[in-house]
Amino acid sequence: MGSAPPQTTPQATTQGGTQAVDRAAALVDLVVRADDPVSFTTLSDLTGLARSTTSRLLAALERTDLVERDPSGGYVAGPLFALHAALHDPWPQVARIAQPVLLELAARTGETVHLGVARGQEVVHVGQIDSTYLLSARDWNQVDVPAHCSSLGKVLYAYGVLPLPTGRLERRTERTVTSREALAAELATIRRTRYAATVDELETGLTAIAAPVEGRDGVICAIGVSGPTARLSDRVDHVGRLLVEQSDALSALLGRPSRHVSAPDGTRPQSTTKEGAA
Amino acid sequence: MGSAPPQTTPQATTQGGTQAVDRAAALVDLVVRADDPVSFTTLSDLTGLARSTTSRLLAALERTDLVERDPSGGYVAGPLFALHAALHDPWPQVARIAQPVLLELAARTGETVHLGVARGQEVVHVGQIDSTYLLSARDWNQVDVPAHCSSLGKVLYAYGVLPLPTGRLERRTERTVTSREALAAELATIRRTRYAATVDELETGLTAIAAPVEGRDGVICAIGVSGPTARLSDRVDHVGRLLVEQSDALSALLGRPSRHVSAPDGTRPQSTTKEGAA
DNA sequence: AAGTCCGTTCCACATGATGAAACACCCGAC
DNA sequence: GTCGGGTGTTTCATCATGTGGAACGGACTT
Numbered sequence: 001m002g003s004a005p006p007q008t009t010p011q012a013t014t015q016g017g018t019q020a021v022d023r024a025a026a027l028v029d030l031v032v033r034a035d036d037p038v039s040f041t042t043l044s045d046l047t048g049l050a051r052s053t054t055s056r057l058l059a060a061l062e063r064t065d066l067v068e069r070d071p072s073g074g075y076v077a078g079p080l081f082a083l084h085a086a087l088h089d090p091w092p093q094v095a096r097i098a099q100p101v102l103l104e105l106a107a108r109t110g111e112t113v114h115l116g117v118a119r120g121q122e123v124v125h126v127g128q129i130d131s132t133y134l135l136s137a138r139d140w141n142q143v144d145v146p147a148h149c150s151s152l153g154k155v156l157y158a159y160g161v162l163p164l165p166t167g168r169l170e171r172r173t174e175r176t177v178t179s180r181e182a183l184a185a186e187l188a189t190i191r192r193t194r195y196a197a198t199v200d201e202l203e204t205g206l207t208a209i210a211a212p213v214e215g216r217d218g219v220i221c222a223i224g225v226s227g228p229t230a231r232l233s234d235r236v237d238h239v240g241r242l243l244v245e246q247s248d249a250l251s252a253l254l255g256r257p258s259r260h261v262s263a264p265d266g267t268r269p270q271s272t273t274k275e276g277a278a
Numbered sequence: 279m280g281s282a283p284p285q286t287t288p289q290a291t292t293q294g295g296t297q298a299v300d301r302a303a304a305l306v307d308l309v310v311r312a313d314d315p316v317s318f319t320t321l322s323d324l325t326g327l328a329r330s331t332t333s334r335l336l337a338a339l340e341r342t343d344l345v346e347r348d349p350s351g352g353y354v355a356g357p358l359f360a361l362h363a364a365l366h367d368p369w370p371q372v373a374r375i376a377q378p379v380l381l382e383l384a385a386r387t388g389e390t391v392h393l394g395v396a397r398g399q400e401v402v403h404v405g406q407i408d409s410t411y412l413l414s415a416r417d418w419n420q421v422d423v424p425a426h427c428s429s430l431g432k433v434l435y436a437y438g439v440l441p442l443p444t445g446r447l448e449r450r451t452e453r454t455v456t457s458r459e460a461l462a463a464e465l466a467t468i469r470r471t472r473y474a475a476t477v478d479e480l481e482t483g484l485t486a487i488a489a490p491v492e493g494r495d496g497v498i499c500a501i502g503v504s505g506p507t508a509r510l511s512d513r514v515d516h517v518g519r520l521l522v523e524q525s526d527a528l529s530a531l532l533g534r535p536s537r538h539v540s541a542p543d544g545t546r547p548q549s550t551t552k553e554g555a556a
Numbered sequence: 557a558a559g560t561c562c563g564t565t566c567c568a569c570a571t572g573a574t575g576a577a578a579c580a581c582c583c584g585a586c
Numbered sequence: 587g588t589c590g591g592g593t594g595t596t597t598c599a600t601c602a603t604g605t606g607g608a609a610c611g612g613a614c615t616t
Contacts, residue, residue: 018338019572020298020604025342032362040563050606055564060296064303077362082371084310084355085363087494087533093360120398120441163398216365255365297603298573318594328575333595351594 023049024057031067032081035216035255037074091117094221094254095127098213101250102129102223109239111227116152116210117220118162123153131227145202148183149176151210152222154196158187159212159219175200195240200229207232211243214256223247301327302335309345310359313494313533315352369395372499372532373405376491379528380407380501387517389505394430394488395498396440401431409505423480426461427454429488430500432474436465437490437497453478473518478507485510489521492534501525 026047031038044054058075061067068078098115105113106129115127123145147153147162148169156162169178177183190196195211202208209232210224223246225232225239232239252258304325309316322332336353339345346356376393383391384407393405401423425431425440426447434440447456455461468474473489480486487510488502501524503510503517510517530536 017573018298018334020296021302021335021338021573022342024299024302025339025344028344029342029358032358041561044563051563052565052606052608053604056296056604057299059564060299061303064300064307066303066306079374080307080310081359081362082374084359085366085368085371086375088363090363090368093363096357096360097364295604299604319592322594329594330575330577330596331573334573337595 020057023047023053024061027054027057028061028066028077031075032077035257037070037072037076039074043075091126091221097253098127098223098250101246101253102127105129105223105225105242105246106131108242109225109227111225111232114152114208114210114224114226115213116150116156116222116224118156121147121163121165123147123150123156123162125152126221133227133231146170146172149173149198149202151196151198151208151224151226154183154186154190154198155210155212155222155224156219157183158190158196161212161219161221172202173200173204175204177201193240194244196224197236197240199233199236205229207236209236209239209243211240211247213247213254214251216255216257220254223250298335301325301331302339305332305335306339306344306355309353310355313535315348315350315354317352321353369404369499375531376405376501376528379524379531380405383407383501383503383520383524384409386520387503387505389503389510392430392486392488392502392504393491394428394434394500394502396434399425399441399443401425401428401434401440403430404499411505411509424448424450427451427476427480429474429476429486429502429504432461432464432468432476433488433490433500433502434497435461436468436474439490439497439499450480451478451482453482455479471518472522474502475514475518477511477514483507485514487514487517487521489518489525491525491532492529494533494535498532501528 027043030043030046040054040058043049043058044051047054049057058067062069062078065079066077066081067075070076094117095115102113102115110132112131113129114125116123116125118124145153146169147157148165149172153162157164165180165183169180169183170176171178177186186196195209197207197209199207205228206226207229208224208226210222212219213221213223223243225243305321308321308324318332318336321327321336322329325332327335336345340347340353340356343357344355344359345353348354372395373393380391380393388410390409391407392403394401394403396402423431424447425435426443427450431440435442443458443461447458447461448454449456455464464474473487475485475487477485483506484504485507486502486504488500490497491499491501501521503521
């Protein structure tokens with residue numbers, strides 16, 4: 001079989017003792033990661049496998065529901081992936097994908113790092129890395145906080161992921177933004193700078209900074225850091241830029257179409273509320 | 279290798295010409311369908327594979343991110359599944375899983391069949407099979423209708439998937455339920471019969487009937503049929519029971535824990551709003 | 557009709573997958 | 587400590603299995 005000594009052996013061949021499975025898995029990997037259906041030839045080329053082998057493997061994978069054929073003939077992720085997606089809440093999955101980025105942020109800032117999504121009218125935290133400091137934000141997973149005094153919430157407001165509040169804006173501290181006009185103005189700024197901050201607005205002495213994360217169809221969630229105002233207040237902008245940089249990396253992982261021309265300002269047509277992932 | 283003529287060859291062996299991949303796929307299938315982490319031994323037993331083979335295959339699958347090890351050592355769906363779930367909206371996936379059930383309903387009733395989910399405060403249709411009749415409901419995918427005059431909406435209200443309406447209940451026809459008390463009473467009935475109906479409440483001459491679908495953590499969406507009152511009014515209960523029967527089948531596909539003792543009345547503690555799939 | 561792609565099926569060959577058995581490990585029992 | 591049961595991995599001789607070239611069959615152009 002592997003009678004191709006020179007060029008046909010692209011990857012590290014000498015793995016455990018499983019060639020067929022490795023090759024089949026490589027095919028599945030390509031298909032799942034691709035944004036669009038992948039053609040037979042593309043798969044054959046990318047993996048460097050003989051056409052006959054590719055055909056046999058794909059047939060096996062299709063038989064076993066790991067891949068499936070698009071009406072147009074291209075290969076897409078199979079029913080087994082659909083089943084998994086239908087059975088499990090997507091947010092923990094997103095949190096898992098985000099883990100490396102969150103860890104990086106925790107390492108670079110030393111503060112507590114969050115991943116927040118919109119659920120109904122509120123922000124919920126679906127991922128968190130704890131600060132190494134003794135003085136730090138508590139575990140906020142599952143804790144709902146008023147979105148207008150959360151940096152994550154402001155980001156989600158700014159990008160239309162969370163419907164704008166209609167009722168009274170609760171005053172949590174003397175610095176809480178309670179006027180709808182002031183909030184709207186701040187949201188515009190957030191869309192420009194691509195990050196949001198709350199300093200002593202939720203709780204005196206607590207500062208948080210957050211940036212949006214995009215999936216295929218726009219902003220889907222937000223990442224942010226929070227910690228004592230004493231440690232964060234004079235590096236809000238620095239941390240903000242760091243967040244933008246990291247959220248960019250995460251967005252790429254989550255299928256955001258590669259930046260077209262680099263929009264001069266991040267304002268987008270304020271799409272209607274989005275649920276689900278991506 | 280396959281020197282096991284008598285008992286070790288459980289399934290149809292003589293497939294195309296791919297044994298290793300088929301076996302590996304079987305392992306992935308077991309792991310993904312399972313509700314909890316699956317132990318090595320369980321996998322080895324269920325597939326009937328030699329322990330050595332199981333070990334090698336699982337190692338390969340783990341290397342390629344198709345499966346992953348739980349902290350406790352059990353196998354669970356790997357990062358590739360998480361990536362897929364994070365990248366794609368779960369509802370279309372649910373709709374795909376539901377397709378056979380929807381088709382069955384369409385065949386047995388002849389009417390238009392819907393799959394509806396809660397998005398924010400409203401019901402959206404994520405799947406539909408069109409009636410074969412000339413006179414039938416239009417394509418409702420993506421069309422939001424007031425939940426209190428939609429049978430799907432009433433079901434979602436009844437099971438706490440959609441937050442109960444707070445504002446005025448819009449009067450669409452003279453039969454629309456506009457009093458909150460009347461609605462509450464009807465929701466109680468729905469929880470008892472397990473199906474909801476709207477007759478001429480959204481539009482005169484239009485009848486719809488719906489039943490809840492459960493996932494792992496309770497009701498997640500609803501299925502229903504709709505058509506002219508002329509054809510449906512005298513078989514509302516019959517169609518209702520049919521929907522309950524079919525939604526039961528679908529719930530099983532979507533991971534609802536198998537019915538414990540068969541609750542005498544379907545009332546459940548009115549869980550808080552659920553988003554995400556399952 | 558002849559000419560290109562694209563994908564599947566055939567087939568002889570030898571390589572990679574196989575299972576029994578040996579080995580390493582982790583626990584709890586005693 | 588050391589036995590014993592259970593669990594997972596590695597080794598290795600054996601050969602069935604997966605392999606790729608080539609032939610084949612369609613679909614679409616020229």
